Amino acid sequence: MTLEDKKLSGGLGAAFGGGRGAGLGSLLDADDPDPTGDEEPSTVPVATEKRTPRRRDRSVEDTTGEEIAPPPRRRPRAQRTSNEPAQVTVYVSLSVRKRFDEYKHKERLQSRDVVFRALAARREDLRRIIDESKYYLGEVNELFAPDESKARYVGGGSEGQVQFKPKPQHEAVLRQLEDELGMDKRSTWIAPILNDFLPGKKDTKPGAKKDAKA
Known part of the structure; x- marks a missing residue:
């Protein structure tokens, strides 16, 4: 800290009541702990969204190893075959x-x-x-x-x-x-x-x- 900064800090302390001004001056000094910029900025991990896999239409196996049957499908409408006699x-x-x-x-x-x-x-x-x-x-x-x-x-x-x-x-x-x-x-x-x-x-x-x- 230079002589001018100390005078400015002392002046602030006097203006704000002694200790409070000295504390503010120390905070100003702490704002730049590494003026050279050699310290790497801390990285905060970003939470990723966990996707639930889609359930297949085909039968799958549960945790017990048993096969789970797929949901029943609607029975298709009976269609006329070529073997049926015509009118x-x-x-x-x-x-x-x-x-x-x-x-x-x-x-x-x-x-x-x-x-x-x-x-x-x-x-x-x-x-x-x-x-x-x-x-x-x-x-x-x-x-x-x-x-x-x-x-x-x-x-x-x-x-x-x-x-x-x-x-x-x-x-x-x-x-x-x-x-x-x-x-x-x-x-x-x-x-x-x-x-x-x-x-x-x-x-x-x-x-x-x-x-x-x-």
């Missing part, structure tokens, strides 16, 4: 459709049950009924083979529809019948069976009444 649409005439509805309501059956009852009742005559119900649109003669794309069956038509959905066990029976009959279009070959089975006036081939009169 069948049989194209029938208006008269067959009307007779079908009357029989269905009278017997209190589902559409599928009516179709299966008809097939079971005519099981031994399926081939005969289909052959006798078949006819062709347009000219047909003995020299040229008929056009199968123009083949039609009595009881069939585009005016009405009968729809039903078979179960897997029913699908196997229907495929067996189709293999025996050599037919795969259910929209056509079931129609003449319904026409033959259902009560009421049956459909006939076009021009059948003219042939009967002749």
